[in-house]
Amino acid sequence: MRNLNFALTAMAPGVGLGLVAASWSLSSAGSSPVLGNPGWREWQLATATDAAPYAAGFFLSSGTVPPASAHARSFFRNRDDEGNALTGDCVFVLSGRPAGLRWWSLALANEDGSLKPGHPVLAAPDVVTTADGDLVIRMARRAQPGNWLRPPGDGRYALYFTAGSPLEGMALQLPAIKREGC
Amino acid sequence: MGRVFWLGVGLLVAIATYISYVLFAPPLLFQRALAAQTRDLPQNQSFVLAPEAQMALFPAYPASSVVVLCKYDVSAGPVTVTAHMPFGYWTLTGYGRDGKQFYSLTDEQAGTNSITMRIVPRLSLLEQMLGSGGEGESLTAAGWQVTTPQKSGLAVLWAPVDDPMQRPLAVEIMAHSRCGPVPKS
Numbered sequence: 001m002r003n004l005n006f007a008l009t010a011m012a013p014g015v016g017l018g019l020v021a022a023s024w025s026l027s028s029a030g031s032s033p034v035l036g037n038p039g040w041r042e043w044q045l046a047t048a049t050d051a052a053p054y055a056a057g058f059f060l061s062s063g064t065v066p067p068a069s070a071h072a073r074s075f076f077r078n079r080d081d082e083g084n085a086l087t088g089d090c091v092f093v094l095s096g097r098p099a100g101l102r103w104w105s106l107a108l109a110n111e112d113g114s115l116k117p118g119h120p121v122l123a124a125p126d127v128v129t130t131a132d133g134d135l136v137i138r139m140a141r142r143a144q145p146g147n148w149l150r151p152p153g154d155g156r157y158a159l160y161f162t163a164g165s166p167l168e169g170m171a172l173q174l175p176a177i178k179r180e181g182c
Numbered sequence: 183m184g185r186v187f188w189l190g191v192g193l194l195v196a197i198a199t200y201i202s203y204v205l206f207a208p209p210l211l212f213q214r215a216l217a218a219q220t221r222d223l224p225q226n227q228s229f230v231l232a233p234e235a236q237m238a239l240f241p242a243y244p245a246s247s248v249v250v251l252c253k254y255d256v257s258a259g260p261v262t263v264t265a266h267m268p269f270g271y272w273t274l275t276g277y278g279r280d281g282k283q284f285y286s287l288t289d290e291q292a293g294t295n296s297i298t299m300r301i302v303p304r305l306s307l308l309e310q311m312l313g314s315g316g317e318g319e320s321l322t323a324a325g326w327q328v329t330t331p332q333k334s335g336l337a338v339l340w341a342p343v344d345d346p347m348q349r350p351l352a353v354e355i356m357a358h359s360r361c362g363p364v365p366k367s
Contacts, residue, residue, distance in 0.1 A: 007188070010188040010191045010195070011192060011195045013196075014191070014192040014193065014194070014196040018203065019199055021200050022203035022204050025204060045283075047283070054204070056281060056282055057207075057208035059281070060280075061207065061208045061212075062211075063238070064212075064238075064239055064240065065212075065240055065281065066281060069286075070275075071273050102271050105244060107241065115241035117234070117238040117241055123243075123244040123247075125343075125344040160242060164342075165288055165290070
């Protein structure tokens with residue numbers, strides 16, 4: 001009876017610890033910072049990397065098909081360039097020039113980078129660029145002029161950027177994000 | 183000594199739980215989500231995914247894009263996917279039952295908007311030793327041939343649409359795509 005108590009006392013925290021560590025690994029170990037693009041993290045889905053099982057596991061756990069790594073790169077971030085958390089009660093402006101991509105999309109995701117059905121998505125053909133070809137998108141709860149994405153609530157969220165078929169040898173320049181006001 | 187032993191047991195249980203969860207939980211959760219979205223859809227047939235199912239399984243794609251799905255099963259023999267795609271950017275991707283990608287092709291790589299891909303099961307060890315055929319990806323007279331690491335999985339055709347008004351046309355073109363067992367000769 002005493003041994004049974006010891007066994008349960010040892011095993012229950014073991015199971016809990018294993019589950020917490022696994023959950024953390026699936027949401028963190030599959031992505032890594034993007035060189036030259038501070039703030040952005042990339043899901044390492046290429047099968048040859050050590051992080052790939054975790055990255056694939058992250059998407060599978062949320063019931064979604066992992067992006068095809070051979071022709072798409074997936075990035076996310078949940079803070080602006082100054083380190084402020086992206087929240088629905090503030091206005092954030094994303095700007096940049098997604099050059100060298102055949103297709104791209106920008107979605108609002110959960111804070112951990114996971115996507116759920118119904119999250120707002122903007123894709124390359126849907127947006128209007130400036131005369132110089134720059135892309136400007138505002139994220140805010142209230143309607144904004146130009147390209148606009150509406151966060152689902154006042155809480156924290158992340159931006160999820162899919163870069164489709166980047167041109168060979170072209171350095172990827174991901175958009176910058178600034179807070180415009182709260 | 184007893185405490186050290188039970189601490190060791192606890193650590194072993196933690197490691198076993200961690201490995202089991204990371205390896206087995208994601209494919210199981212994905213299978214459940216896939217089944218919920220494609221319950222009524224038969225295997226080895228292609229179909230244009232309904233917008234709700236598309237948004238659930240591919241939330242990074244805008245609702246205006248078109249996805250054709252084939253739940254293939256090669257246990258009874260190879261399966262052929264014939265893709266008819268609209269002009270412009272599109273992709274064809276093969277996933278195993280566990281959701282891991284084993285093949286991918288874009289319009290630029292294909293060089294045409296109509297292609298045929300034969301999905302064949304991986305050879306058994308005995309067949310490999312007897313040299314019964316090649317593994318991996320190859321071009322045959324009937325089109326591309328790819329080896330799936332698992333007996334069943336998904337073939338996904340995807341095309342973004344520039345203008346939502348053009349979606350019905352893209353759906354019409356892609357609805358001509360076919361997926362089915364290779365007829366026995």
